[in-house]
Amino acid sequence: MKLSANEEYGLRCLVRIGYAGEGGNVTIPEMSQAEGVSPAYAAKILRVLRKGGFVKAARGKDGGYTLARPAESIVIGDVMDVLGGRIFESSFCDSHAGQAAICTRSVDCSVRSLWRAVQVSVDQVLSKATLRDLLQNEEDMNTWVRAIPGAKGLHSIQ
Amino acid sequence: MKLSANEEYGLRCLVRIGYAGEGGNVTIPEMSQAEGVSPAYAAKILRVLRKGGFVKAARGKDGGYTLARPAESIVIGDVMDVLGGRIFESSFCDSHAGQAAICTRSVDCSVRSLWRAVQVSVDQVLSKATLRDLLQNEEDMNTWVRAIPGAKGLHSIQ
């Protein structure tokens, strides 16, 4: 249950494009430099974001990437789904099925229930976060996080 | 942010051993059969659980695996840490640092703040779940999940 490289760099690139603001565009060499990844790799990640409909690219001289829509309409949960998939997908239990009583695409599996709970818990945070929320500094972000309704316990973030 | 094979099978094996109850032991061939993985792979996973201190093994004829301590004292969060690591580890931002203003082991990174929030959110569920909780059927488990204090929104689980 770790973040994949795709998720990490993908989100960071998206934030960087968001920073450029309406009309401002960011090129692959710029992002490569800023995030410390190779241009080729940045390009690969950007492709995923583009195919996901979060950014659009302009080719040719003076080209680069821009947000495909306003930052406040880009939900981080959706971005993460595209970049790295979900923790709990029901297909998982089908393909990784065992043979005995529990965990056999069983209608009665407590483990599956737990995964679902974890997924819901994550969604609770990621579905409320938009790119707009990330375009602020860490302190403001922490304030935002503490304000997530129903996310008690997150108060432990300092 | 997907479950790794280690996490999935590891937890399932642990549950299976838990089912055997105090004194009851489960062998590698049995687990292999039940979970639909090869004996060798089951052995590899069990080793992780053993080194993590969750199960203990008895060798020789009539050997097998037993819980190292009572199910209610085995916290699933701890098991997951051993099986697959955590979503947000502060070392991550050091090793994957970029070079520009944001995300450079920066003291001011909103993305990092979000990862922390997600981690806390997951911990909220996994630190409250013990193996005992998993040794019940899915329906009871769902009831348990809904009762997590502060986990509003999890009510959407049906």
Next chain:
DNA sequence: CCTAATCTGCACTTTTTAGTCAAGATTACT
């Protein structure tokens, strides 16, 4: 039309994770 700056697509290599194999060590039973 030419050039330089840019994105695009796909195939490739490297690294990590998943999964296998085989030889060895331990124990219960006779």
Next chain:
DNA sequence: AGTAATCTTGACTAAAAAGTGCAGATTAGG
């Protein structure tokens, strides 16, 4: 002691994810 059932270990192979390379397409500007 001998045998069969069991776990233990480390090295091996296979698959997936991460990361690279390159030839091509697009655009702005002269």
